[in-house]
Amino acid sequence: MYRVRVQILPKEGVFDPQGYTVRGALEKLGFDGVKEVRLGKLIEILMEAEDESHVRSLVSAMCDRLLANPIVETYQLLDVEEVP
């Protein structure tokens, strides 16, 4: 069994109102150095597969077909971990 974490973020250049609002809130709290915040999704998948490379190719296919919208989002497999 494998546990995979996929990170999905709005693409550069696509306005992210959630990130913009959070950045404003951080600024009000006195965190002056924050230039940009972008909010995305973290998707955790628990799945059976032959091996890690198979997991990676399957999850990439999931992202391409459904999990991410390639017009406005990018995705990245953060980690693939074998679990009992």
Add this chain to the structure above:
Amino acid sequence: MRCAVVVFPGSNCDRDAYHVLKNVFCLDSHYVFHEESFSPDEFDLIVLPGGFSFGDYLRAGAIARFSPVMESVRRAAELGKFVLGICNGFQILTESGLLPGALLRNRNLKFICRDVYVRVTNNRTAFTCSLQLGEVLRLPIAHGEGRYFVPWDQLKVEQIVFQYCDEHGNVTDEANPNGSILNVAGIINERGNVLGMMPHPERCCEEILGNTDGRKIFESLIAYFSWRKEHVAD
């Protein structure tokens, strides 16, 4: 003119659309469930109604796109049948690639439910042929994810059919409720048979509702069909 209204789990404007087609315009209308399929020449007009298909989980329209019925919608669209996606229907059309671009969370992060004004930017479509170029319609919107975005090279200007404007027809940033690129409220595919729009014309087709501006979109389609019946051999 045979019409279909597709019902997804979470559609909540399907009955409004069906009522308008069937009872206001007396068209031969049918519901089609998301798990059903139909032959490409079974319907002349297919409406993907507003709502929250599959809860809008992940992204609005992302899961509905894979419903079995969408393969039938795609084949009908390829055959030149008319497809009208309203609100969630528009989101499903972009997710399925039948229309370019994507619909994102509103600029102000709020769900907006109110009347807006839209300007007819293209009246050379079957959906707008009874309207004047530049005509202003008052239509209701009700959405949280209506901010249209498209990379510049993926949309031709003439594909923009409706733009948010003020009551005088001025397309301004103040009149843009959700932050859509170029104030886009509705677009059509290059072939001209698939229209997606965020405002709800089906919610303003009767005097009793206080607004009948939505009628003009359905009247355009009906006028186009009767014109085509007289002038074009199938």
